[in-house]
Every structure is written in structure tokens, then in C-alpha cells.
Amino acid sequence: MRQAQHLALAALALSLTPSFAVAERNLVPTLDRSFDVCPDRPAEPVWMQEIPLRQAYQRVLVQDIYRAQNLERVVEVGNCDCATRFPSWDAAEGVFRERHASDERWEMLEASDSYSRRANDVRLAAKAICEAAGNW
Template sequence: MTRATTLVCSFLLLSGTIASAERDLVPTLDNQPDVCPDQPPEPKWMRNTEARDAYKRLLVQQIYRFQSMRRIVDAQSCTCTTRYPSWEAAEAVYFDRYSSADYWDVVEATSDFRRQANELRKEALPICETAGNW
């Protein structure tokens, strides 16, 4: 009987601790980046993309990321303007090549750009860490 009482008391104590911890979690709407605080926002059309078309937004984000890593490696520099330029070049690639593509072509292109960006990231990371922009 004492074992059952101990288990019940332990459960009550633990659940009270969890509830208390949950109350301490306060969501923040501040989305300020840690580096390069003047990063250009995503284009308005991307922010207003419907949920069913989110895969298109993801493609543009991966194109932008790839281009960013490429610029850093090519310039051997990680200034904020090198790492976070306007979105125009990424938009141009999307609209020129993928805006009328079917779903699977966009998914495949997203995967390709992600893979290429991840490869370039290996070279870009130390450059940006040295500059304090990672």
C-alpha cells in the first residue's frame, strides 16, 4: 500500500512541476536574427503563399540559400550584404525556370538546391565564423 501511495505522490509532484515549467514558457513574436539584423525580408508574394503551395516557397528559399553559400565561397567573404542580398536573383531563377513546373519537378529542384547549398556550406561556414556572421 505504501508503494502505491508513494507512486501517486510522485506522480502528483511531477505533474505539478511540469505544469509550472509550461507556465514559464512564453512565446515571443520577436524574430530578430542573431547575425546581420538588416536581412531583407522574403518577398511579399512568398509570405502570402497559400499552404498548398508552400513547396514553391521552399524552392525559392533553397535557391536563395544556395546562392548565398555560392557568393560567400566565391568572394571568400561573409559580409552581411554577401550573405543576405535582396531576393531578386533567387526570384529570377524561380520565375525563369520553375514557376510553371509541376509539383515533382519543383520538389526535385528543391532537393538539388538543398544538396548543393549543404555542400557549399562546408566551405562557407569557417569564412562566416571568422567574420562573426554565422
């Protein structure tokens, strides 16, 4: 009985292999970022894109600040146009430089967690506003 099950599984795996191979060939990686929603959103600042891997936590912190600020703003103003949801990175960079640039790594990780929680607290409300505007 066990051998029959193994043979059946092997046959199934072999029959699915061509489908997986075709699907895999259709996945073409690209470095170009394209978005379905708000495609003209501002790019991250160059310094963030060029940050050394050992300091990637700094980039993540600025991204978390940006996300929290933007979702909170969407809820605050009740509007989810592209300029509100994806403004320039200036405000997030400013908060990073004023409050966190001289922090130790562990302090930045704690701050990142805090901003992430803030964003998650308003995410559902922002999502409802943005879905109604077609920008989610």
C-alpha cells in the same frame, strides 16, 4: 519490485512538473522575427509570405535557391558580411521565375532537393568563413 519502480517514476515526474510548468510559461510565441546574426536581413517577398498552403512547395523552392546562392557566394568570395550572406531576394526570385515558375509540382520538388544538396555541399566551408566573421 516493479511497483516500487513505478512509484519512483511517478514521484520523479511529479517533482519535475513545477519546473516544466515554469519553463513553459517562459516560452512566449511571437510572430516577430528577430535574428542574432544579421538582424537587418531582407524579408521574404510578400507573395511568398501570402502563398496558399497547397502551393507552399513554391515558397520552399525559392528559399532553397536563396540559401544555395548565398552559401555558394560566401565561399566564392571568402567573405561573410551581412550583405553577402543575406542579400535581397531578387536573384533567387529571378531564378525561380526564369527556370521553375511553369514547372509541375514534382519538378519543383526535385529542383528544391537539388538546390538543398548544393547548399549542403558548401555549408561547412561557408560556416567556417562566417564563424570567423561572427555571422553564423
